[in-house]
Amino acid sequence: MNEGPKTIASVVSTHREMQEGPKTMASVVSTRREMSNMQQIAYTLRVIWACMKKDIRSALSERTFTIISIVIPVNILILLSLFVVGGGYAPTAVVMQDTGPYAQQFYQAMDGAHSFRLQKASAAEANDLLQAGQIVAVVTIPANFDTSIQQNQPVQVRVEINNLNTDYTNDIRRAVPLSITSFYGKAFPNVVTVVPKEHDSYQQDTDYIPYLTVSILVVGLMLGGTLLSAIGAAREWESETMKELLLSPASRWSIIVGKMLGALVVGLASVVIVLAVLIFVIGVWPIHWGEVIGFSLLTMTIFIAWGTLLGTWIKQRTPVVALAIGSTLPLFFLSGAFGPISFGTPLTQVLAQLFPMYYAIVVQQHAFHDFTLNTYGLPVNVLILCGYALVLIVVAAIVLRRSTVAH
Amino acid sequence: MSIFMNFLRTVWVVLRKDLQVWVRQPATMAATFLPPLGFLLVQALTAVAVGRSPVALVTLDHGPKGVQMQQIFHQADVFRITDTSPEQALKLFNGIQVVAIITIPADFTQRVEAHETSPVDVRVNNLNLDFTNDIRRSVPDAITQFYQAQGESSAIKVTMQAHNLRAQDVQLFQYSVLPTLILLLMISSLVNGGLATAREWETRTVKELLMAPVGRGAIITGKVLAGFATSMLLGVVVFLLCYLLGWVQPVGIYWLTTLLTMALVALLGSGLGVAIGAALQRIQPVIAIGINVSLYLFFLAGGVGVLAFEPQWLQNIAAFIPLTYGRHALEMAVFYSSSDLFGRDMLILVACALAALLLGTLSMRRGIAH
Numbered sequence: 077m078n079e080g081p082k083t084i085a086s087v088v089s090t091h092r093e094m095q096e097g098p099k100t101m102a103s104v105v106s107t108r109r110e111m112s113n114m115q116q117i118a119y120t121l122r123v124i125w126a127c128m129k130k131d132i133r134s135a136l137s138e139r140t141f142t143i144i145s146i147v148i149p150v151n152i153l154i155l156l157s158l159f160v161v162g163g164g165y166a167p168t169a170v171v172m173q174d175t176g177p178y179a180q181q182f183y184q185a186m187d188g189a190h191s192f193r194l195q196k197a198s199a200a201e202a203n204d205l206l207q208a209g210q211i212v213a214v215v216t217i218p219a220n221f222d223t224s225i226q227q228n229q230p231v232q233v234r235v236e237i238n239n240l241n242t243d244y245t246n247d248i249r250r251a252v253p254l255s256i257t258s259f260y261g262k263a264f265p266n267v268v269t270v271v272p273k274e275h276d277s278y279q280q281d282t283d284y285i286p287y288l289t290v291s292i293l294v295v296g297l298m299l300g301g302t303l304l305s306a307i308g309a310a311r312e313w314e315s316e317t318m319k320e321l322l323l324s325p326a327s328r329w330s331i332i333v334g335k336m337l338g339a340l341v342v343g344l345a346s347v348v349i350v351l352a353v354l355i356f357v358i359g360v361w362p363i364h365w366g367e368v369i370g371f372s373l374l375t376m377t378i379f380i381a382w383g384t385l386l387g388t389w390i391k392q393r394t395p396v397v398a399l400a401i402g403s404t405l406p407l408f409f410l411s412g413a414f415g416p417i418s419f420g421t422p423l424t425q426v427l428a429q430l431f432p433m434y435y436a437i438v439v440q441q442h443a444f445h446d447f448t449l450n451t452y453g454l455p456v457n458v459l460i461l462c463g464y465a466l467v468l469i470v471v472a473a474i475v476l477r478r479s480t481v482a483h
Numbered sequence: 484m485s486i487f488m489n490f491l492r493t494v495w496v497v498l499r500k501d502l503q504v505w506v507r508q509p510a511t512m513a514a515t516f517l518p519p520l521g522f523l524l525v526q527a528l529t530a531v532a533v534g535r536s537p538v539a540l541v542t543l544d545h546g547p548k549g550v551q552m553q554q555i556f557h558q559a560d561v562f563r564i565t566d567t568s569p570e571q572a573l574k575l576f577n578g579i580q581v582v583a584i585i586t587i588p589a590d591f592t593q594r595v596e597a598h599e600t601s602p603v604d605v606r607v608n609n610l611n612l613d614f615t616n617d618i619r620r621s622v623p624d625a626i627t628q629f630y631q632a633q634g635e636s637s638a639i640k641v642t643m644q645a646h647n648l649r650a651q652d653v654q655l656f657q658y659s660v661l662p663t664l665i666l667l668l669m670i671s672s673l674v675n676g677g678l679a680t681a682r683e684w685e686t687r688t689v690k691e692l693l694m695a696p697v698g699r700g701a702i703i704t705g706k707v708l709a710g711f712a713t714s715m716l717l718g719v720v721v722f723l724l725c726y727l728l729g730w731v732q733p734v735g736i737y738w739l740t741t742l743l744t745m746a747l748v749a750l751l752g753s754g755l756g757v758a759i760g761a762a763l764q765r766i767q768p769v770i771a772i773g774i775n776v777s778l779y780l781f782f783l784a785g786g787v788g789v790l791a792f793e794p795q796w797l798q799n800i801a802a803f804i805p806l807t808y809g810r811h812a813l814e815m816a817v818f819y820s821s822s823d824l825f826g827r828d829m830l831i832l833v834a835c836a837l838a839a840l841l842l843g844t845l846s847m848r849r850g851i852a853h
Contacts, residue, residue, distance in 0.1 A: 138765075138767050138768070140763070140767075140768040140771065140772070141767035141768050141770070141771045144771035144772060144774075144775055145771055147775075148771075148774070148775070151778060151779070152778070155778055155779065155782035155783075156782070156786070158783075158788075158793070165792075167791070167792050182641075190619070191616065191620060193792075206648065208791075208823065209791050209814065210791045211791075212792065224640065225640065228640060230635075230640045230642065231640055231641055231642075232642050232643070232644040233641060233642070233643055233644065234646070235643050235644065235645045235646070236645075236646045236647075237645060237646070237648065238648045238649075239647045239648060239651075239653065240648075240653045240658060240818055241655055241658040241789060242652050242654050242658075243655045244789070244792065245652055247616075247620065249624075250561060250617075250620035250621050250623075250624045251620050252643045252645075253620075253623055253624040253626075253627035253628070253643060254623040254627075256623075256627055256642075256643065257623040257627055258623070259641065260638070260641075264638075266598075267638040267639075268626075268630070268639060269594070269598055269599060269600050269601050270552075270595060270601045270602075270629060270630070271602055271603070272602070272603050272605045272619075272622040272623060273602035273603065273604050273605065274605045274607060274619070275604070275605070275606045276607055276615075277607065277608045277609055278609050278610060281609050281612050282609075282611060282612060284613060287610070287611050287612070303770075303771075303774075307767060307770070390510055392508070392510060392511070393766055393767070393770065394508065394511045394675075394678050394766075394770075395508065395510035395511040395513070397674065397770045397774070398511060398670075398674070401670060401774055402517065402519065402521070402522075402670075403521070405522050405663075405666075405787075406522040406524075406525045409522070409525045409526060409529060410525045410528075410529070414611070414613060415610075415613060415614050416610075418537075418578075418579045418580050419536060419579075419581075419582055419614060420529060421528065421529070423528055424525075424528050427528070445610070448579065449579065449610075450579060451578050
C-alpha cells in the first residue's frame with residue numbers, strides 16, 4: 077500500500093516536467109515535442125504499471141478472496157459437469173411379464189437405444205419407483221408378447237410416463253418407437269423395409285461431457301474474470317482510495333488498463349488451473365492448442381473489462397457480486413452452451429448474439445473440437461470478441477470520467 | 484417478562500436497521516432480483532426448441548407412400564420442418580440452420596410396395612450427441628408411425644400404449660422454477676446475511692452494538708431474521724410471479740408446505756451467512772466463500788438436473804446436503820401435490836437451520852470476544 081503515495085508523487089513530477097515543454101526555445105521545439113511524446117508514453121506506461129502492481133498487491137493481501145476467486149472457474153466446471161454426468165439417459169423400469177426370446181430381444185433393443193438406463197422390476201416395485209419420482213417411465217412387456225409376435229397379432233407395450241420434465245419425457249416417447257423398429261430390424265429384417273440410412277458430418281460423435289465442458293469453461297472464465305476485476309474496481313470506491321487515483325494527473329484509461337492488467341495477471345492462475353483440469357483430468361484434448369490459449373486469454377480479457385466497467389459503474393461490491401453471479405446461469409443457457417444457437421428459436425438467436433459469451437463459446441468449440449457453430453468464420457468471431465474487449469475498456473474509461481464529474 | 488420484551492425489542496431494532504440498510508441499496512435489490520427472473524425468462528424462451536430439432540425435409544417421391552411419409556414427418560411433432568429442395572437443404576445444412584437433412588428418395592413408393600428395403604436418407608450434423616440422438620430417435624419414431632398408419636396391414640404389430648402420470652406435461656422451464664428458487668433463496672440469504680454481519684466489522688459499527696446493554700443472542704437473532712426476511716420476500720415474489728404466469732400450480736394445503744419449505748431454506752442460508760460473516764469479519768472473503776458454499780450446496784443437491792436420474796454416487800453425496808430435502812419437499816408439494824416424506828424433509832431442514840443458527844451464534848460470540 078506504500079506504493080500509492082510514491083506513485084502519485086512520481087506521477088506529479090513527471091507531469092510537471094511535461095508541462096515545461098512550451099517554455100523551451102523555438103529551435104528545439106520539435107526535439108522537445110518528440111521528447112514530450114516519448115515522456116508521455118513512458119508516463120502512461122508507468123501509471124499502468126503502478127496501477128497493475130498495486131492491484132496485484134491488494135489481491136495478494138486478500139488471500140482468502142483471491143484464492144477462492146481463482147478456483148471459482150474450476151468449481152463451476154466441476155459443478156456444472158455434474159449436470160450431465162448421468163449422460164441424459166432416462167432411468168426406466170421394465171416389467172417383464174413375458175420372458176420369452178422375443179421379449180428378451182425387445183429388452184435388448186431398448187438397451188441399445190442409447191436412451192434408457194434400464195432396470196428390471198416387478199409391477200409393484202416399478203409403480204413405487206415411478207410414484208416416488210425415481211424413474212421416468214415404466215415399460216411393461218405383456219405376458220402374450222412372444223405369442224402375439226409369433227402369430228403376427230397386434231400387441232401393445234404399455235408405457236407409463238412421469239411427464240415431469242419434457243426433456244426426459246420426449247426422449248421416452250421417441251426411444252420406445254426406436255426400440256420397436258430396432259427390434260423388428262433384428263428379429264424380422266425382411267418385414268420392416270423402411271429404415272433410416274444415416275450419414276454423419278463428423279467421423280465420430282461428441283459426447284455430452286466433452287461438448288458441454290468446453291462451454292462451461294467459458295462460463296467459468298466469465299464468472300472468475302468478472303468477479304476479480306469488478307470487486308477490485310468497486311473496492312476503490314468503497315474504501316475511497318479512488319479519490320487519490322482521480323486526483324493524480326494520470327489519464328483515466330491508463331488507470332483502467334492498469335487495473336485490468338492487475339486482474340488479468342491474477343486471473344491467469346485461474347485460466348491455467350481450469351484448463352489443466354479440463355484437459356488433463358476430464359480428458360477433453362484440444363485440437364488447436366494455440367487457439368485454446370489465445371481464446372482463453374481473450375475471453376478472460378473481455379470479462380475482466382466487463383467486471384471493471386461494472387465495478388466502476390456500480391461502485392459497491394455487494395450488488396456487483398450479485399449481478400456477476402446472477403447473470404452467469406441465464407447467459408450460459410442463452411449463449412448456445414448446449415449446441416449451435418441457430419438450432420434454437422429466432423428470438424434466442426438474436427439475444428445470444430448480443431453477448432460476447434456466445435462468440436467465446438463458438439471459438440472455444442473450434443479450438444477444442446474443430447467445430448463450426450456459425451457461418452461468420454473464425455477470424456470474424458475473433459474480431460467481434462476483440463471489438464467487445466475494446467468497447468468495454470473505452471466505456472469503462474468513460475464511466476470513470478463521468479464518475480469524476482459526478483463527484 | 485421484561486427480559487423477554489427487551490430481547491424482542493433488540494431483535495426488532497437490529498432487524499429494522501438491517502432492513503433499512505438493504506432498502507437503501509436499490510442496486511443490491513435489483514442485482515439480486517433481476518438475474519433469477521432473467522434465468523426463468525431465458526428458460527422459457529429456449530424451451531420452445533427443446534427436443535424439437537430443425538430439419539430440412541426433401542421429398543423426391545410424390546407417389547402415395549412418399550407423400551404419406553412426408554405428412555407423418557409433419558404430424559410427428561418432433562421436428563421443426565422446412566420442406567425444401569435438395570440444393571436449398573444443403574444450403575441450410577451448411578449454414579448450420581438445420582441439424583439434419585431427411586430425404587425421401589424418388590423410388591420410395593415403388594420400393595415400399597415391392598417390399599424392398601426403402602432407406603430414408605438422413606444426413607446429420609453430429610457435432611453434439613444431444614441433437615444427434617434426438618434425430619436418431621425421431622426418425623424411427625416417424626417410421627413406426629408410418630407403419631401404424633397402415634392399420635391391420637402394417638408389418639409392425641408392436642405398438643406403444645402411453646399413459647402419462649399427470650394431465651399436462653411439465654415443460655423443462657417449468658421444472659427449472661424450483662431449483663432456481665432454491666438457488667435464489669440460498670445465495671440471497673447466505674450472501675446477504677454474511678455481508679450484513681461482516682459489514683458491522685468493516686465499518687466498525689460492531690463496537691456500538693457491543694457497547695449497547697443488550698444480549699448478544701438478540702443481536703444475532705435480529706441479523707439472521709433480517710437476512711431471512713429479505714430472501715424470503717424475494718423468493719415469494721418470484722414464486723408468485725411464476726404462479727401468475729402458470730408455470731407452477733400448487734393447490735390447497737400445498738401452498739402452505741411450499742412456503743414453509745422456502746422459509747426453512749432461507750433461514751438455513753441466513754444462519755450460515757451470519758456464521759460465515761461473523762467468522763471472517765470482512766466482506767470480500769465472505770463474498771468468495773458465500774458464493775462457493777451456495778453453489779456447492781445447490782449443485783450437489785441436484786442443481787438444474789433431476790437428482791433421482793443422476794448416478795448413485797451423486798445421490799449418495801446429495802443425501803448429506805440439506806438443500807436436497809428442501810428441493811424434494813418443494814417438488815412433492817408443487818408437482819406431485821403430495822406430502823410424501825414431508826416429515827423427514829422438514830425435520831432435516833429444521834435441524835440444519837437450528838444448527839446454522841447455533842453456528843452463527845458461536846461465530847458471533849467468538850467474533851465479539853475479539
